[in-house]
Amino acid sequence: MEAEFVLLGRRLLKAYARxxxxxxxxxxxxxxxxxxxxRDHTNYxxxxxxxxxxxxxxxxxxxxxxxxxxYLLNSARTPGSRQLKAFxxxxxxxxxxxxxxxxxxxxxxxxxxxxxxxLSFGSLWKWRRQILQGRTPNFGANLSYLTDYKSFG
Numbered sequence: 001m002e003a004e005f006v007l008l009g010r011r012l013l014k015a016y017a018r019x020x021x022x023x024x025x026x027x028x029x030x031x032x033x034x035x036x037x038x039r040d041h042t043n044y045x046x047x048x049x050x051x052x053x054x055x056x057x058x059x060x061x062x063x064x065x066x067x068x069x070x071y072l073l074n075s076a077r078t079p080g081s082r083q084l085k086a087f088x089x090x091x092x093x094x095x096x097x098x099x100x101x102x103x104x105x106x107x108x109x110x111x112x113x114x115x116x117x118x119l120s121f122g123s124l125w126k127w128r129r130q131i132l133q134g135r136t137p138n139f140g141a142n143l144s145y146l147t148d149y150k151s152f153g
Contacts, residue, residue: 046081068096075093076089077112085116
């Protein structure tokens with residue numbers, strides 16, 4: 001059934017790509033539940049990050065900013081993974097929250113991501129500084145990491 005766990009994550013990302021938001025919310029919740037059954041799986045950390053990120057994005061679709069902010073922070077509360085360590089976290093939800101003036105939450109998120117992204121080469125520090133200066137960073141490829149089914153899964 002471990003293969004089913006990975007497939008669930010891939011189907012979730014495909015539903016998000018199709019903008020099938022009704023399915024995304026349910027599938028992300030199911031993915032979090034499945035992750036708890038596969039805590040030793042190499043994809044566990046990605047599942048926590050992905051599901052919470054997508055749930056947060058779904059909350060923003062309904063203008064539930066406080067709930068989206070909580071999901072952002074929850075997405076960083078993962079033991080990590082090879083992908084998170086090397087390429088870093090998704091910044092898609094963080095960027096959308098910055099657009100809604102949620103700078104404090106995004107700064108907390110960046111602080112929590114320090115333990116996940118060992119190879120950030122100063123990106124987290126640079127982004128943090130830019131936010132403190134009132135600017136919105138260019139998150140580059142981190143806007144699609146772990147949320148694009150074509151590059152992950």
